[in-house]
Amino acid sequence: MDIPYTVHARPDTGLYNAKIGIWLFLASEVMLFGGLFSAYIFLRVGADYPWPVHDLDVTLGFVNTVVLIASSVTVVMAWACLKMRKFGWYRINMAITVLCAAVFMINKTLEYKAKFAHYAVKLTDGTLLTGHLPHGYQIKFDGVTELSLSVPVKKSAVSADPVGYVLPFIEGDAPKFKTEDGQEITLDQATFASLAASAVEKAKAANKGSASIKLVAATPVKFAAKPSEIFGYTDTTITFRDGTTATGKLVDDKMTLEVDGVDARGVAQSEKSLAFDHRYLGEAWQKAFVSNRDHHISKFEKDYPTRDKSKSATLQKEALFFKLHSATPPAEGEAHGEKHGAEAHAPAEHGGGHGEAHHPTVVLEKKDITFFSNFTPKLNTYYAIYFTLTGLHGAHVVVGALVLLYFLVFDDKRLKKDPEHLANRVEVGGLFWHFVDLVWIFLFPLLYLL
Amino acid sequence: MADNIEAIQKSVKKYIAIGALLIFFSGLTVALSYIELPTHGLNILVGMILATIKAALVALIFMHLNHERSTIYKILAFTAVFAIVLFVLFVLSHDDPLTFSGFYSPVDR
Amino acid sequence: MSAAATTHDHAHDHAHDDHAHGHHQQNFVWKYIFSTDHKTIGMQYGLTGLIFLLFGFFLMLLMRWSIAYPGVPVPAIETIRALPAIGDLFEAMFGRWLNADGSLNGELYNMLGAMHGTIMVFFGIVPLGFAAFGNFVMPLQIGTIDMAFPRLNMMSYWFFFISCVLMMYSFFVGTGPVQTGWTMYSPLASTANIGVTSVWNHGHTWWLTAMVFNISASLLGSVNFIATIINLRTKGMTWMKMPFFCWAMFVTAFLLLLAFPPLEVAAILQLSDRVFGSSFYLPTGLMEGGKHLDISGGGSPLLYQHLFWFLAHPEVYVLILPAFAILTDIIPCNARRPLWGYKSMVYSVLTLGFLSFLVWAHHMYLTGMGTMMSTYFQITTVLISVPSVILLTCMMISLWGGSIRFNTQMLFASAFLPMFGIGGLTGLPLAFAFIDLALHDTYYVIGHFHYVVAPGTIFALFAGVYHWFPKITGRFMNDKLGKWHFWPSLVGMNLVFAPMFIQGMAGFHRRWYDGGKYFENTSGFTNWSTTLTHKIGAFFGFDIPDNMLSLNIVMSIGAFILALGQVPFIINFWFSIKGGKKTTSDNPWDATTMEWATPTPPPHGNFLFDPVAHRGPYEYSVPGHGTDFYPQWESEPGKPETNPAADKVLAHH
Numbered sequence A: 001m002d003i004p005y006t007v008h009a010r011p012d013t014g015l016y017n018a019k020i021g022i023w024l025f026l027a028s029e030v031m032l033f034g035g036l037f038s039a040y041i042f043l044r045v046g047a048d049y050p051w052p053v054h055d056l057d058v059t060l061g062f063v064n065t066v067v068l069i070a071s072s073v074t075v076v077m078a079w080a081c082l083k084m085r086k087f088g089w090y091r092i093n094m095a096i097t098v099l100c101a102a103v104f105m106i107n108k109t110l111e112y113k114a115k116f117a118h119y120a121v122k123l124t125d126g127t128l129l130t131g132h133l134p135h136g137y138q139i140k141f142d143g144v145t146e147l148s149l150s151v152p153v154k155k156s157a158v159s160a161d162p163v164g165y166v167l168p169f170i171e172g173d174a175p176k177f178k179t180e181d182g183q184e185i186t187l188d189q190a191t192f193a194s195l196a197a198s199a200v201e202k203a204k205a206a207n208k209g210s211a212s213i214k215l216v217a218a219t220p221v222k223f224a225a226k227p228s229e230i231f232g233y234t235d236t237t238i239t240f241r242d243g244t245t246a247t248g249k250l251v252d253d254k255m256t257l258e259v260d261g262v263d264a265r266g267v268a269q270s271e272k273s274l275a276f277d278h279r280y281l282g283e284a285w286q287k288a289f290v291s292n293r294d295h296h297i298s299k300f301e302k303d304y305p306t307r308d309k310s311k312s313a314t315l316q317k318e319a320l321f322f323k324l325h326s327a328t329p330p331a332e333g334e335a336h337g338e339k340h341g342a343e344a345h346a347p348a349e350h351g352g353g354h355g356e357a358h359h360p361t362v363v364l365e366k367k368d369i370t371f372f373s374n375f376t377p378k379l380n381t382y383y384a385i386y387f388t389l390t391g392l393h394g395a396h397v398v399v400g401a402l403v404l405l406y407f408l409v410f411d412d413k414r415l416k417k418d419p420e421h422l423a424n425r426v427e428v429g430g431l432f433w434h435f436v437d438l439v440w441i442f443l444f445p446l447l448y449l450l
Numbered sequence B: 001m002a003d004n005i006e007a008i009q010k011s012v013k014k015y016i017a018i019g020a021l022l023i024f025f026s027g028l029t030v031a032l033s034y035i036e037l038p039t040h041g042l043n044i045l046v047g048m049i050l051a052t053i054k055a056a057l058v059a060l061i062f063m064h065l066n067h068e069r070s071t072i073y074k075i076l077a078f079t080a081v082f083a084i085v086l087f088v089l090f091v092l093s094h095d096d097p098l099t100f101s102g103f104y105s106p107v108d109r
Numbered sequence C: 001m002s003a004a005a006t007t008h009d010h011a012h013d014h015a016h017d018d019h020a021h022g023h024h025q026q027n028f029v030w031k032y033i034f035s036t037d038h039k040t041i042g043m044q045y046g047l048t049g050l051i052f053l054l055f056g057f058f059l060m061l062l063m064r065w066s067i068a069y070p071g072v073p074v075p076a077i078e079t080i081r082a083l084p085a086i087g088d089l090f091e092a093m094f095g096r097w098l099n100a101d102g103s104l105n106g107e108l109y110n111m112l113g114a115m116h117g118t119i120m121v122f123f124g125i126v127p128l129g130f131a132a133f134g135n136f137v138m139p140l141q142i143g144t145i146d147m148a149f150p151r152l153n154m155m156s157y158w159f160f161f162i163s164c165v166l167m168m169y170s171f172f173v174g175t176g177p178v179q180t181g182w183t184m185y186s187p188l189a190s191t192a193n194i195g196v197t198s199v200w201n202h203g204h205t206w207w208l209t210a211m212v213f214n215i216s217a218s219l220l221g222s223v224n225f226i227a228t229i230i231n232l233r234t235k236g237m238t239w240m241k242m243p244f245f246c247w248a249m250f251v252t253a254f255l256l257l258l259a260f261p262p263l264e265v266a267a268i269l270q271l272s273d274r275v276f277g278s279s280f281y282l283p284t285g286l287m288e289g290g291k292h293l294d295i296s297g298g299g300s301p302l303l304y305q306h307l308f309w310f311l312a313h314p315e316v317y318v319l320i321l322p323a324f325a326i327l328t329d330i331i332p333c334n335a336r337r338p339l340w341g342y343k344s345m346v347y348s349v350l351t352l353g354f355l356s357f358l359v360w361a362h363h364m365y366l367t368g369m370g371t372m373m374s375t376y377f378q379i380t381t382v383l384i385s386v387p388s389v390i391l392l393t394c395m396m397i398s399l400w401g402g403s404i405r406f407n408t409q410m411l412f413a414s415a416f417l418p419m420f421g422i423g424g425l426t427g428l429p430l431a432f433a434f435i436d437l438a439l440h441d442t443y444y445v446i447g448h449f450h451y452v453v454a455p456g457t458i459f460a461l462f463a464g465v466y467h468w469f470p471k472i473t474g475r476f477m478n479d480k481l482g483k484w485h486f487w488p489s490l491v492g493m494n495l496v497f498a499p500m501f502i503q504g505m506a507g508f509h510r511r512w513y514d515g516g517k518y519f520e521n522t523s524g525f526t527n528w529s530t531t532l533t534h535k536i537g538a539f540f541g542f543d544i545p546d547n548m549l550s551l552n553i554v555m556s557i558g559a560f561i562l563a564l565g566q567v568p569f570i571i572n573f574w575f576s577i578k579g580g581k582k583t584t585s586d587n588p589w590d591a592t593t594m595e596w597a598t599p600t601p602p603p604h605g606n607f608l609f610d611p612v613a614h615r616g617p618y619e620y621s622v623p624g625h626g627t628d629f630y631p632q633w634e635s636e637p638g639k640p641e642t643n644p645a646a647d648k649v650l651a652h653h
């Protein structure tokens, strides 16, 4: 016995089952992206920082738009060819569709990669510096001899795990450690497990909630770790994510940044931005900044004499978000006249750290930094929603392409036997594909252009 | 639905034309986004109108919504209502026309 | 599983469908585990749901202990710990958080509370009410052979199963399960316990991942339900001849379909906050423990609440509509009267479904959202009570003049009506922002919604189990044990939930792990109810102090009675599968809807003849008709429908 109306439409509703199914599914997808878009509106309306406009690579976005539209045409053509029983053309169109999906995803990957390598640092006065970290960013400790670890008696979230969370950050080979009973050990999983077990036994006997273990290094140890890899540090101690604390001396937590942009929109007096401190970019860059700023302001006054300067987000951006294109400040009068800033993030510019410098390098002190992140969801709510929206959309592209590929490759036997059924399937898959295109039609202007 | 072969044959050209139109509109959106209108809100409005036209073309022509069954229209109508409710009320919730806060405040953003 | 086993045997007795279709050479695994048959899937959902209801109930018992006796060791804790296997399990899930003396602390209480809510709502009631009863009964009632997409149906269950595993796993990870309430409000939920080793060490991450699977399962299920109802109704089954059960399931499926995606968004964004460090729900300058968090800020907790309640209000109707669905079958059948006002009920449930999307922010009056929003939501909230009242009233009037058969399911059904009434009426004051100011987040709210879902929905679910058990297994559940199940449950439920209104109006906060012990004002306050409690306690020789806190003890006693009341049910359920009284007819309750036209239990493919709906679904006590019921499928009074299924198979080829 078969389920009715899988191929032919039910007379009174005029629909076959899968058609209802896909439209219901799309309805729920509308609500999914509806929820995301309303989150976008909510975040944008409530944003307390200048919302990035034209910040992404518009060319790449436009290419992807064209690719998706093309694939939308080919997928509907594939369906039409199938209906007309032109099987060869059906296959060609379907293949192009899947190919378009692949191109789209490759572009997306390039775009994401460029973002991940790019950093933004917020200084205490509200200045935002963008650029690259040629050497990464690490906290360095030296002269560490003592580790104190804590193992709770009951299973808990925080339990010392030096092999997983401490040893990886030792520079060079790990030395031998001495336990409190004077035993000399090499720290590995098995040794530590037995050490912890006996300590826990003792703690239990003493009716304590957790056992503490002290280890003394035979030779002083150096540590280097990214801030995200550890829990926290002071001038003399470093705490790892497993709760283990090491005592030593902080030798370096400065950040070397190749600056490609100074965003002074968050600073009351933009020319006094901390970025132009003598320790950092210095006076020459300050001059370039000011001349660029005043150039844009006077140009705006000329072009739009009746408009309010303080209300133009574009002017704010052009005047106060200064892009650095060379290692040394340009000579007087050369700095302005650049276009919008989008190209600053283009992959071509990512020569950072390859010897010849395109950008000035500054060494930022920790006390001047309030927040830093690469261009990931962490950076601000704009990038958070950008990655979420495009990431989910990308997932839809992948799933849709896989389904279409399945029809093309594995469902081919249905072609001769039951082309009507296959046409239904392609129609349903196509509807999903058009929906993916439809979402992008809104994503592209909202994230890239407006 | 365009089920007879002739109708489909005719629509093939239409699909390609619509595709070209969509690409044209996309280019237009990009170009317009670089022109500074009196407020950025207007830029957004223009961009969204263009996007809505494009979306409508895709939905009506490619997704055959120009001649679909009433059941589908009913499902989509409810969905559209709820999605719009989602948009509007989200904005209203921290932007209140009664107290002139947020979006309705005299300060342009 | 033996219920399913009988199904299978029976299917072969009837030997109705032996042509080669592949699904008949299946072995056990494909037949009962990865089955695509809507009845098997319904039973899978049902059993899972029942187990989770029991588990969620157990979590609540632990909580109630802490509320009534804060700081007192859990009774028999050492015995529990010493049990083989169970002891270790208990220790890993809960024991490791207990205080040294074996009493509960706030941390464990919060875990229990959050998981109780989550499990009851998403893993207990929805799977049982919507997925289990809907899957089993709905295709039978519209006279079709299966769901429109049987394989999606199977996937739905397995997505749900994965979500169950992930959710249970969260008990075992480092920081234990979530502690932030079933509502999972950010920023607390975005930041709690973050920063320690890996994110996968937090129950929270698992909660969110599990919810993503759970939501996907619901979406697949609801697509299936709607497509089935639209396209697979059998001949003659016009929309207005469809049992109200199916209408309610139809609306429920729409609620799930359109309301769950925003929750999925909420979960994804919260996951991003936790895993990628984004600030969707975190405002600028957020501090924790006196330190600025390492976040960009710029988000808003309000966004989370909107996305959450956009689902969660429709979700409460997802909880109640299956209950209405079940009752509209049981009440007419046992009152031997047609359902009163079928049409107005259908329109009401459609209105209710529509309005339920427009009232969500009545949970957010205290967030400081705009006055216009607040006004709007007060109006819609009051509006939505109208269709709810119509539904309830129609069911009450359906009893009028009936010769009621008080079997167990009817007892549960008739208790539902006043209980739901209390729950609904206590919701009305909450609809007004100025009253909600005082009552929000107090035990009053807890009382309100528990009256709707516990003695409301859960009673309806029990009624449904008693009602359809004979169809599923071919045996009745024991009526005596059923009554032993019903009365303690009714008493227990009211003892637990009625005092909550009093406490709530006295200002008791809903999340105190110690029941308010350390708040002097609460313990000093007395009124008639506390005095009554004191006197009754004294009568039995207990010294229960005359203050508000004593109500905690009353409620915990109620919970204990409720727990005892479930023992007869569990015994009844398992023993009746094999040992219950056998049914002598395929239609043991003399009902009129189509599921009773199938063999017992219904075989794969359901019907032995091509079912046609000849009349409405509630033709009881039709004047001039020979018997007091006139089934939908009978073409002439009393004439058995015999055309063999083989014809039907051919007809579809």
Ligand code: HEM
Pocket: C183, C316, C317, C319, C320, C362, C363, C381, C382, C384, C385, C388, C423, C424, C425, C427, C428, C430, C431, C432, C436, C439, C440, C441, C445, C448, C449, C452, C453
């Ligand atoms: C009949 C009309 C109803 C009205 C006017 C109503 C109104 C309300 C209001 C205003 C609240 C928010 C209280 C607060 O948090 O301060 C609330 C909470 C709640 N209601 Fe209702 N309700 C109704 C029916 C129902 C039904 C039928 C159900 C479930 C089946 C239900 C379940 C809930 C739940 C679960 C909550 C609390 C959620 C939480 O905060 O954890 N309500 N109700």
Ligand SMILES: [Cu+2]
Pocket: C312, C313, C316, C359, C360, C362, C363
């Ligand atoms: Cu509500």
